Amino acid sequence: MSTPTTSATSALPDATPAKHVSRFRLASWAPVIVLVLLCIIIASINPNFLSFGNFVRISQAAMIPLVLGLGATFIILMGSIDLSVEGVLTLAAVILSMLVLNGANGNDYGLLAVLAVLVIGAAVGFVNGVIHVKLKVPSFMTTLGIWFIGVGAANALLGGMAIRINDPMIRGLAIERFLGFARGVWLALACLGVALVVQNYTRLGRHIYALGGGEELAALSGISVARVRIMAFMLAGVFYAIGGILAAAQLGLGNAQIGNGRLFTTVTAVVVGGTALSGGQGSVLQTLVGVLIVVVLANGMVLMGVPPSVQIGVQGLMIIAAVALSIDRKLMRIVK
């Protein structure tokens, strides 16, 4: 399903390239093997897993984590982290619900509202990037602050209400089907395509890998580190905003709790897919595999009758296991 990208390998600083390449290949295929094994085990316990209806369910559960994970992948590839996922998503979902045809006010801006929400996602990402780069505040602190600012702003806009969405186009993302799958799933796949193009065929994508591989080297090679970082955060913000649109479509309303728990799933999916937190290694295709692992496991646990509240704990353990297995400890003596 996923092939290791050559750009990732070339960005790795290592004295023994041959050895490293083989290690890297294994590391990037391990998630695929885990996914296949997981499918085989669940299918052998409950054959219903392989029904078309269940595939549709899995695809619907995976579409939002995938879109969020795509954005977060670019940030993690730089060696940074973005904790503002829930903030941007909630703000986007709430603003969308206020601008499209809804049950609370007379607005009906349709596509224009979608565009506005995407711009807001980019704007929040821009703020993240500027604070992070210009004030030199570590990304996890910047985005922790922005996370709560985003959720707080959404709360302030709503004043404790929830706004029902009546716009047929937005609702259609979750309800209307194309070739058996919800339209939102196709939108998420389109996002994956865009992310692949950005990652493999644009200067921004290459520069993100270069930053993650070694920032000093990248800066000395003439890459404008500040600009790349700010643009990456803007790109991620747009993806989170799309995640917000999908979440609002799925729930049929905008409320301030819509983002709860999504950061956790996003980070789990990205690191379980094999993208290293130290930056430079990974790809959006690996995030797709990571998302499928998380969603298939959750789906399998539901089929086996495990309560959903256990899933958060399992995801937590998966994060620790995945990060512990993927970190290249030779490269980092100090871990903070």
Added chain:
Amino acid sequence: MSTFVDRLGIDRLRQWLPLTTLVILVILVGALQPVFLQPATLLQLASDTAVLFILATGVTFVIMLGGIDLSIQSMASLASVVVALTVARFGYGAFALAIGLGLLAGLLSGIAHVRLKIPSFIATLAMGGVLYSSALVISGERSIMLADAERSYQSWITGTVFGAPGVIIIGLVVLIVAHVLQAHTRFGRYSAAIGAGEPAAYASGVKVGRQKIFAFVLSGGFAALAGVVLAGRLASGSPTLAAELLLPSIAAVVVGGTAITGGVGSIWRTLVGALIISVVRIGMTFLGVNIFAQNIVFGVVLIVAVAITIDRSKIPIVK
């Protein structure tokens, strides 16, 4: 920005800015609402600050080392659930059980961070998920009210000693214990050394890993104590009881002047920081700001405080 800070003298700024801010805030809120300056209100303020201060104290030890603990709110919530579920059966043992769980969770976070070399924010984010999930499972995803008979065990929290609320006494004990640990023990000095420059501390023979694990154990234990106190004050336990406390706690530490990069800080600063956060919260309530929208202010305060206190010479590459 940075030149402006440099001109003022960053050390002097770090030293006195938090206390000055606190005094100005108290005067401001007092001028707007004279009721605020009455002893009863100030006592109430101190009581309300206690839980935040205890949480922030635990995480101060971790931040001093240059790490972070994002699992404290989940630990506090889990502790409240444990107390609510077991106080009828174990009596005072329920509090020990909850705090013991906190120490254990801290130990596990510390081991995951030190032995598996997982960055602390991700190790504790994951641990927070595990704790939250545990709280959801054992509480059956609901909040548990304490019965009257069970509330009698909470009198050390809700009662008064010589006219002072028990919760303030607990806060003072935490302040003394934590201050001694931080300022007058080998652990405290090693922590500051590790935060100031880990390679140098390591080269000087400090057992860096052990100090780090101990800091996480303290953070987990104090978080559990905060949860126990919170459960006593609200007479209930719930998996989301402390959910809104993570950001204010970290903000309290940083606003007090402890640098997120480690090495610089103290428990006293965290006390000042926690009081600032409390006064800001009360001030906003007086002004009629929506309780959820208050997170906007705390988010801004956090970022500004980090930007002012951070030691940029220590991080040539900011990630």
